[in-house]
Amino acid sequence: MSMVPESHPRYKSLLNRGKVVDAFESGVLAKGGLIAHGRGETYDYLIGETTPKVAKEAIKASAAMLMLAKNPVISVNGNSIALAKDELIDLAAELNGKIEVNLFYRTEEREQKIKELFEKNESNNENYKNNKITILGIDDANKQMPNVDHLRGKVSEAGIYTADVVLVPLEDGDRAEALIEMGKKVIAIDLNPLSRTAQKSTITIVDELTRCIPLITKEIITLKQQNLSNEELNQITEFDNNKALKEVLKLISDKLTTQ
Ligand code: PTJ
Secondary structure, three states: OOOOOOOOHHHHHHHHHHHHHHHHHOOOOOOHHHHHHHHHHEEEEEEOOOOOOOHHHHHHHHHHHHHOOOOEEEEHHHHHHHHHHHHHHHHHOOOOOEEEEEEEOOOOHHHHHHHHHHHHHHOOOHHHOOOOOOOEEEOOEEOOOOOOHHHEEEOHHHHOOOOOOEEEEEEOOOHHHHHHHOOEEEEEOOOOOOHHHHHOOOOEEOOOOOHHHHHHHHHHHHHHOOOOOHHHHHHHOOOOOOHHHHHHHHHHHHHHHHO
């Protein structure tokens, strides 16, 4: 990345690519994660590589939903750790600190690599050092979600299994649906408004992960400062996901037809 100047118009995108490649080389990211990232880049290009207005509304509703949750859990996989580990830690620290590692291509080797990455002091994250964070899903994934046949169904009892709200960056549609069937609220971050995850989730934030995680954290801090009642927060959670997804598709189609 030192070869790419910060003034490069696609600097951020190239920086993220570099992070994903590094994570693949260190064994944190699955091979399939490289493909998933490429798919995300395509959609990001189509939405203009900025957070759409409708995503800002989804972020606000999600922030309120996470604040109201009794047991909110942030589910992370190889891609989200590669791209935004510290930002996810900062977000978890504003909630109950629970982050659950949940991999589609689950291997013991990858789990251990991810655990080491979180534990490394060099992460320099004050929230992690101050013990505000609990990493679940590696040594304690001994509950099985109903209707999920693949390894993403293995979850922690203190985490996803008993969570009322689960934030899922880069989810697969099967599990998003199964989480909803378990009675949970699912907040997805997915650049593809057509994905099953996007369609099935309670709230879908159609935005790039590294852009929107800090925005959710900022929104939570702002809402906390406003000392709102639960009723007021509840009103903020009102969000029509189908309508929002249609708006994103319109944004993309307008962009394609006016270029
Ligand atoms: O759990 P792991 O680490 O073993 O890996 C699982 C992967 C990521 C390989 C698996 O979940 C997968 O194949 O994902 P999909 O089905 O390709 O879905 C990934 C979705 O995330 C796609 O809809 C992409 O558009 C979207 N996406 C990719 N990168 C980003 C993104 N959304 C937001 N921000 C991104 N940076």
